[in-house]
Each structure stands twice: as C-alpha cells, then as structure tokens.
Amino acid sequence: MSVLRPNLLPLSLPYPNSTSILPYPTRRLPHLQTLPKILCAAKRTGKQRYPSEKKKLKLKHKEALTDVKNKFDGIWRLSKLAVSVQNDPGKDFLGVSDGLLQEIAKAIKFPVASMLPPEAFSVIRKSFDARKMLKEAKFVYTVDMDVSELINLEPRTIDFISDLEPRVGLIEHMPLERVSGDIISIIQDCKKVEGERLLKEGGANGYSCNAGTYKYTGSRKPKIAVVGSGPSGLFASLVLAELGADVTLIERGQPVEQRGRDIGALMVRRVLELESNFCFGEGGAGTWSDGKLVTRIGRNSDSVLAVMKTLVHFGAPGNILIDGKPHLGTDRLVPLLRNLRQNLQGQGVSIKFGTRVDDLIIEDGHVVGVKVSDSRDQQKLDCHKLGFDAVILAVGHSARDIYHMLLSHDIDLIPKDFAVGLRIEHPQELINSVQYSSLSTEVHRGRGKIPVADYKVASYVSREDGKTPSSSGPTSRSCYSFCMCPGGQVVLTSTDPSELCINGMSFSRRASKWANAALVVTVSTKDFNSLDFHGPLAGIDFQVGFLLLFTLFLP
Numbered sequence: 001m002s003v004l005r006p007n008l009l010p011l012s013l014p015y016p017n018s019t020s021i022l023p024y025p026t027r028r029l030p031h032l033q034t035l036p037k038i039l040c041a042a043k044r045t046g047k048q049r050y051p052s053e054k055k056k057l058k059l060k061h062k063e064a065l066t067d068v069k070n071k072f073d074g075i076w077r078l079s080k081l082a083v084s085v086q087n088d089p090g091k092d093f094l095g096v097s098d099g100l101l102q103e104i105a106k107a108i109k110f111p112v113a114s115m116l117p118p119e120a121f122s123v124i125r126k127s128f129d130a131r132k133m134l135k136e137a138k139f140v141y142t143v144d145m146d147v148s149e150l151i152n153l154e155p156r157t158i159d160f161i162s163d164l165e166p167r168v169g170l171i172e173h174m175p176l177e178r179v180s181g182d183i184i185s186i187i188q189d190c191k192k193v194e195g196e197r198l199l200k201e202g203g204a205n206g207y208s209c210n211a212g213t214y215k216y217t218g219s220r221k222p223k224i225a226v227v228g229s230g231p232s233g234l235f236a237s238l239v240l241a242e243l244g245a246d247v248t249l250i251e252r253g254q255p256v257e258q259r260g261r262d263i264g265a266l267m268v269r270r271v272l273e274l275e276s277n278f279c280f281g282e283g284g285a286g287t288w289s290d291g292k293l294v295t296r297i298g299r300n301s302d303s304v305l306a307v308m309k310t311l312v313h314f315g316a317p318g319n320i321l322i323d324g325k326p327h328l329g330t331d332r333l334v335p336l337l338r339n340l341r342q343n344l345q346g347q348g349v350s351i352k353f354g355t356r357v358d359d360l361i362i363e364d365g366h367v368v369g370v371k372v373s374d375s376r377d378q379q380k381l382d383c384h385k386l387g388f389d390a391v392i393l394a395v396g397h398s399a400r401d402i403y404h405m406l407l408s409h410d411i412d413l414i415p416k417d418f419a420v421g422l423r424i425e426h427p428q429e430l431i432n433s434v435q436y437s438s439l440s441t442e443v444h445r446g447r448g449k450i451p452v453a454d455y456k457v458a459s460y461v462s463r464e465d466g467k468t469p470s471s472s473g474p475t476s477r478s479c480y481s482f483c484m485c486p487g488g489q490v491v492l493t494s495t496d497p498s499e500l501c502i503n504g505m506s507f508s509r510r511a512s513k514w515a516n517a518a519l520v521v522t523v524s525t526k527d528f529n530s531l532d533f534h535g536p537l538a539g540i541d542f543q544v545g546f547l548l549l550f551t552l553f554l555p
Helices: 051-066 098-108 147-153 155-162 183-200 231-242 256-269 302-313 330-346 400-408 428-442 525-530 538-551
Strands: 002-004 075-084 121-129 138-146 171-174 207-210 213-216 223-227 246-250 350-352 355-363 366-374 384-387 390-393 418-427 458-462 476-485 489-492 500-505 514-523
Touching: 075 098, 098 121, 098 138, 098 155, 138 147, 147 155, 183 231, 183 302, 223 231, 223 366, 231 246, 231 302, 231 330, 256 330, 256 489, 330 350, 355 400, 366 390, 418 428, 418 476, 418 500, 418 538, 428 514, 476 500, 489 514, 500 514, 525 538
Parallel strands: 223 246, 223 390, 246 350
Antiparallel strands: 002 500, 075 138, 075 171, 121 138, 207 213, 355 366, 366 384, 418 514, 458 476, 476 514, 489 500
C-alpha cells in the first residue's frame, strides 16, 4: 500500500469531530525542516543458504535419486512438462490434453502418446511461461502419474516404468499417494483419532466418546475472543470452533454487505467511514483487494494446500489448487466470506460487527478480557467489559490504536521492516504487448487463451551515480514492484481523513483496460533511527513522517 498527498481527494466525514483520539501517549513528529530528502537502507541480498542447509538439501536430493524401492508402487511426479500455446486448450483448461500427453510420452519415453490413458494422470500445477529467453511461450505442467492405474489401463507401459530413473526437479517417485484435506476435514480426522484413543482408555474427564469421535462435554467451554476478521482471525475462529471452544469474533468494521455499501459511498460520493472501508470490515483489507493467493513458504506444502482447499470448501473455484499464480478476485471473495460467516455462526461463534476493542483487561499479569465500544463512537464514551479466558489479536496493519494500547501495557513489540512507495498505472494492452509480443491478441481482456499479462521488476538505485551498488556502505537501496494487478484498478484505502493511501485490486476476470503495480523500497530500523524515530512504534511514526515529507516534493 502507498501513502500519497492528503489534499488530492476531499473527503466528507459523517462525524462532527473527525480528529482521531488516542488515549495513549504518542511521540511528536520532528519538524519537517530536519528531515533529510534522501533515505538510505541496507542492500537487499536475497535468500542465502547456510552451509548446513546446503548439505541437508544435497542429501535430500541424493535420497530422492536413490531411494526408489519399488517403481510400480505409488506416484511418479513429472515436472516441467512444456506444451506450446498452439497445442494447449488454454489457461482455463486444467485437464489432460493431447498436447500434454505428447510431453508425458516424451518424459517416460513411451512411443505412442495416443495410447496413454488420460485417467492415469492428474494435473497438479499449470503455469504460463512467456519469457523472452524461450523460443516460444508455453504452458508448463506438473503431473502426477498413478502407476497402478496406468499399468491397469495400458499394460504395455510396464517396461517403460521399469526403465524410469528419478531426476531431481523433473521425475520424482513418491511411494505413497499424497492426501491433503481442508482444515475442517483435518480437524475432524484428528478428533476421530483422539476419540478412538480415549475410547480405548475408557474416556477422559470433560469428553464423551462415541463411535470413534469425541466431544467436549465439560461444565464450561473455554471462552476465547478473536479480534479482527481478516484471514488470520477467520481461520483462528474456524479452528477453535471446530475444536469446541466458545468463540467470540470481534470486528470493528461491518459485514461484507454493509461494507460494500460504505465503500460505494467512498468511491462515488467521497464519504469515508472511519471504521468501514477498504481496510476495516469483514475479511480485512484483502476483501476489496486483488485476491492473489501467493506464498513463499512452499507452494505445494501440506499446510498451504490445506488453506487453499478450505477456501474451495467455502466457494472458491477449484482452479486455485492448480494455477501457478492462483487468483480469486473481489467478486469471488465476497460470497466466500458470506459462506464462511454462516459456517461459523452455525457452530455457535458469536460475531460482533461494528465493535472496537479499546483496551485489554489484565489481572495479575493475565489477560482476562477486553473493553469494547461501538466503533461509531469515536469518543469511546460507552465502553463495556467482556470476560474471556484468552484473547487472540488478529488485527491488521491499519489498527494503529491497538499497537499504542499494547505499548501502554508494556507488552513486547518489535518493529518490522516494510515497504513504502507509490502505485503506477499503465494501459493493460501495453503490458500485454511488451510481455507477449504477437501473442497479445490472444488475451481478449481475460477471456482469451492466455492469461492477462503481469510483470515483476527490481533494481538497485545508487544515491550517487545510479550505478549498481557495491557491498560497502549504505549508499544504495533496492527498488522493486509489488502487488502487480493486471486488468485491475487503483482504490482508496485511507482510514484517516488526513491521509491518502492507495492500493490495487482486480476482479476475477481481470477485464479492466488498466494495469497497476506498486513501486516500493524497503525501509528498516536504520531508516527510522536516522530520522529520529525510535522505539517499538518507530515504523508507525515513520509512516506519518513519510506522508508529511512526501508533500514537500509535490507542487
């Protein structure tokens, strides 16, 4: 997200007093004349591996190449199968096409591709590669081959399976079929296993066991408050409810139905609701955002797949499990959140919309509840207390009042590096042409054979001469694109009338004529300290200082 000049867009507020009131001490910003015009940060070095990590990775690869006890059991995973655009049905087809069978036949050295049964193969991942280094753009697949099914349907493949040799990243053997369910089914399976164990042991206090399942029957369920209904808060509530806790989900914003109307008023009439906008409300800041499902912790890991399958369970399209760059879009997120809310309420979760947490209730060093008020009450005159056994804070980046409150209780806070910058908008046809050349005519604003083009750029910018920086001295910083939204639009994400903060979003089809992306630099504690911002909330102070500093360079 980016912060821009505050007076570019007049906002009318529905409250008589628009001044944000924080009951906790805040630091006064330094005078603007003392702020330097050039910021410096350490060079981004990228991901590096320790020697021990390299050794473990090397051993893992060695095991993958040698530890194949029976080639006819389990699954063979075939990766980097490239099918040309001409031979592929297109981005929306996720099955096994004739063109893909041709590449599979080459991988296993089977002479006649048409004899391979498509039923023996399943597509695990599909992406589009149009890099200039390639002779032609291609769809790239990862496919699982069920050996027993393949031999059963086409016995003549048995000799070719026996000749298969594993190659890391290309052909790998998995002795057991990988089974990964959504979070709900995983919890149900765990409860079943635990129930069977307790049943054998004659039960346990507080639980009843019946037919291999268990249910909490104690006199009092643990009461847990989850603050914030973004992804973290929603999934925390889901897991706790499945485990039998008494959950209360507290959200300062509104449900998606009312939130949509408030956002419409902001876009059309420029009326900003302080507690119901692009950042606050059901689903968090991501609801009216691009809906990209991107992770760097392992795209095909069990934990990531569990989350993705949970989204599918609540209404997301199944292609997010296969797409190389899975994307939902705002139009799909809204009904998904509605389904998730109904599931939570069906399990007894109490959801309090329009309710702001103002303080924690602490007794003898333990959190025993929260103080809440109506989020429309900016003066916080009508606070009341709610008691809980535990409180989970799943608040987002815009809940600055929560961080001030935590600091007032001497709770340990650690400042994090983050990125600041601006957002650039281009005609989408220009990006299509640059990335795809002659293939750009196949995009058809999201309805064509190939996906709407995106991009990623990164560069080191020197303060002195613009040359590539050396490793010595903090004279340069990296500048890179972030959250590129093809076929999208720029939206206002302010939560304060004195700021103009923007983000990018797109709908599922990505059919807009415009593309946009953030162009940002990373700032760290060194930057905060150089501007006389110190302490755990130095980053928040920097955000405000950056907003004021930026106005100096505008006409």
